[in-house]
Amino acid sequence: MKEHPMGVGVVGSGMISDIYLKNMIGRFDILKVEAICSAHMENAQKKADKYGIAARSFEAMLEDPSIEMIVNLTPTPVHEQIVRRALEAGKHVYTEKTMTGDHRSAMALAALAREKGLYLSAAPDTFLGAGQQTARAAIDAGAIGEVTSFAFASNRDNAFLTSFYRFLNLPGGGVGYDYAVYYLTALVNLLGPVEQVAATVRAPFSTHIDLNPDYETYGRPIQTPNESEICAVLRMKSGVCGTVHFNNDSGVLQDQSYLAVYGTKGILYLPSPNDFGGTVRLLRTSDGPGGQAAMETLQNRHAFSEDSRGVGPAEMAWSIRKGRACRASAEMPCHVLEVIDAIIESGASNSFIDVRSSCARPAALPPIEAGEEACLMA
Numbered sequence: 044m045k046e047h048p049m050g051v052g053v054v055g056s057g058m059i060s061d062i063y064l065k066n067m068i069g070r071f072d073i074l075k076v077e078a079i080c081s082a083h084m085e086n087a088q089k090k091a092d093k094y095g096i097a098a099r100s101f102e103a104m105l106e107d108p109s110i111e112m113i114v115n116l117t118p119t120p121v122h123e124q125i126v127r128r129a130l131e132a133g134k135h136v137y138t139e140k141t142m143t144g145d146h147r148s149a150m151a152l153a154a155l156a157r158e159k160g161l162y163l164s165a166a167p168d169t170f171l172g173a174g175q176q177t178a179r180a181a182i183d184a185g186a187i188g189e190v191t192s193f194a195f196a197s198n199r200d201n202a203f204l205t206s207f208y209r210f211l212n213l214p215g216g217g218v219g220y221d222y223a224v225y226y227l228t229a230l231v232n233l234l235g236p237v238e239q240v241a242a243t244v245r246a247p248f249s250t251h252i253d254l255n256p257d258y259e260t261y262g263r264p265i266q267t268p269n270e271s272e273i274c275a276v277l278r279m280k281s282g283v284c285g286t287v288h289f290n291n292d293s294g295v296l297q298d299q300s301y302l303a304v305y306g307t308k309g310i311l312y313l314p315s316p317n318d319f320g321g322t323v324r325l326l327r328t329s330d331g332p333g334g335q336a337a338m339e340t341l342q343n344r345h346a347f348s349e350d351s352r353g354v355g356p357a358e359m360a361w362s363i364r365k366g367r368a369c370r371a372s373a374e375m376p377c378h379v380l381e382v383i384d385a386i387i388e389s390g391a392s393n394s395f396i397d398v399r400s401s402c403a404r405p406a407a408l409p410p411i412e413a414g415e416e417a418c419l420m421a
Contacts, residue, residue, distance in 0.1 A: 055116030066353030119215030168355030187306025187358025193285030217269030307420025320348030
């Protein structure tokens with residue numbers, strides 16, 4: 044049965060908006076993008092002209108009854124006020140990561156959404172991609188037996204990134220809030236919620252030389268105050284423990300991600316959770332304990348292998364139409380944000396920090412069958 048498309052208003056016309064607009068307009072029948080607004084309305088008008096939608100003020104979108112969902116693509120420091128205004132206007136909201144700058148304000152928004160009977164969700168939606176869903180299916184099927192531990196690691200090069208992406212120098216732009224959020228969301232999708240963390244957190248380089256010739260500070264130091272290195276031990280509510288390691292000072296721009304989940308029957312190696320696709324490999328012995336281990340590449344039977352940003356709003360729209368919880372319901376991004384806050388607090392206090400929130404492990408996506416949107420209906 045064909046559902047009535049959900050009217051969408053987009054807030055923010057920055058770099059990430061193109062892939063969202065392209066996918067929400069061209070790939071998902073459940074979404075009907077009506078309008079876009081921005082703090083710089085001339086940019087919003089350019090995007091509106093490019094994608095055949097309207098450029099309108101935020102107030103006008105909130106007053107428009109045909110717009111049921113707001114997709115917020117603005118920088119993190121303004122998320123709370125935009126999301127709150129949209130919820131108070133009776134709109135469902137999907138926001139880019141992180142939901143807000145801290146978990147307490149995010150949880151207050153989640154409570155407001157529940158009070159008003161609205162849906163609230165947040166990026167990253169990469170955990171819905173083919174790579175992470177293939178890994179999730181393998182774990183659920185017992186391919187590695189009982190999970191015993193995990194190790195997630197990534198690198199980035201702040202010397203380059205902080206010059207060309209200036210939002211990384213604003214609150215919420217450190218390696219925890221801007222990048223670890225992908226890995227921690229993937230972890231919660233795979234293994235459920237986190238119970239306790241212990242971490243070291245560093246920001247050893249408070250300035251970097253500006254490498255971007257488009258800025259007047261080119262060739263001079265710029266302030267880069269956010270955390271750039273995290274090493275942490277996480278204990279899940281299931282009792283499983285593991286490590287996460289994020290280094291923005293590696294000097295290598297291309298992320299060399301490493302994700303392994305260890306079990307009693309084998310080891311699962313996952314692709315970067317910053318991407319939707321990638322290869323999932325399984326290392327296990329075929330002839331019992333002590334036997335020769337062999338590596339196997341798992342067949343991907345899931346949708347969304349390429350950049351599918353926008354699948355989160357589409358999945359939420361289908362959930363609204365079907366009257367069920369969405370897979371990235373507010374509880375999960377709120378929980379992940381509390382885990383990041385706890386990591387930062389642990390690094391500052393040199394102590395173990397309990398994570399008090401929890402969330403349901405989201406339902407897995409079914410394998411692709413009739414089409415990629417068909418799996419979002421289930």
